[in-house]
């Protein structure tokens with residue numbers, strides 16, 4: 060039984076993976092299942108928080124008590140996160156967001172012809188984590204990012220933390236079947252203060268609770 064140390068806090072969690080459409084039947088996507096983000100939402104609810112869960116293409120049951128906002132693309136995810144962040148005490152970006160989207164959307168299915176296909180031209184998506192870290196819709200708002208890396212995990216994580224400007228960055232290693240879709244995870248939680256806390260492999264709920272321990276410490280004791 061977890062202490063309700065997040066009671067009175069509004070926490071926004073993003074989960075899942077964005078899909079960037081090419082035509083009505085095809086998209087550019089990634090392997091996120093939403094399990095890590097949903098574990099964050101469930102554990103925050105268990106610790107007393109009010110939770111807005113922004114879900115990009117997730118096929119999991121809604122956590123009881125969460126306000127779930129379904130989205131498809133990175134641009135839709137940005138709009139939902141910015142809106143919910145306006146009165147949030149903490150925002151956690153566990154969603155896997157496409158860095159690029161196709162420049163053009165074909166209104167009808169792209170047909171196969173005898174000619175070689177055209178290359179797909181891409182344009183950058185907004186960097187949501189960098190934006191909310193910079194803007195801080197509320198004074199004292201805590202922003203947490205994730206970093207999915209395949210190599211040189213800690214070095215890339217440190218650089219990403221500095222680039223994005225968030226308070227905490229949870230660095231996890233991913234591969235085709237590693238972390239994505241799995242029930243377990245292991246990670247290192249990096250702090251903007253230089254802190255580095257490894258979390259050993261265990262259920263995704265354990266990593267989520269380790270993140271909330273750090274967030275609760277950053278909040279400090281409840282007012283009053």
Ligand code: PMT
Nearest residue numbers: 091092093094095152155156187188204205206207239240
């Ligand atoms: O969903 P699961 O199957 O359980 O898998 C969990 C997970 C591997 C998806 C999760 O633990 C994880 O690592 N999520 C972040 C994935 C990701 O997009 O990492 P990144 O290193 O590409 O991005 C860094 C951070 O910036 C992330 O917090 C991301 O949400 C954010 N971002 C990225 C691009 C962008 N345009 N805007 C963003 O806000």
